[in-house]
Amino acid sequence: RLAQTLPKSIPTEVKEHIRANKKLSKMIGHICEMSEDDPQKEAEIRKYSAIYGRFDSKRRDGRQLTMHE
Numbered sequence: 001r002l003a004q005t006l007p008k009s010i011p012t013e014v015k016e017h018i019r020a021n022k023k024l025s026k027m028i029g030h031i032c033e034m035s036e037d038d039p040q041k042e043a044e045i046r047k048y049s050a051i052y053g054r055f056d057s058k059r060r061d062g063r064q065l066t067m068h069e
Helices: 011-020 022-033 039-047
Strands: none
Touching (some): 022 039
């Protein structure tokens, strides 16, 4: 959700916003440092995406996926 509200054309603004929240910065700051061609970058973005639930809470392994997942 955070990435949707920030302009995509100015990555320095995104980095500054993340630095303001230290806890968030520790968790996802490395994604901004990855190059655009890095194949792992997309996987990392999905890992912290809002559609998969709160990234700071643990998902129970035995739980079945819902329709939107």
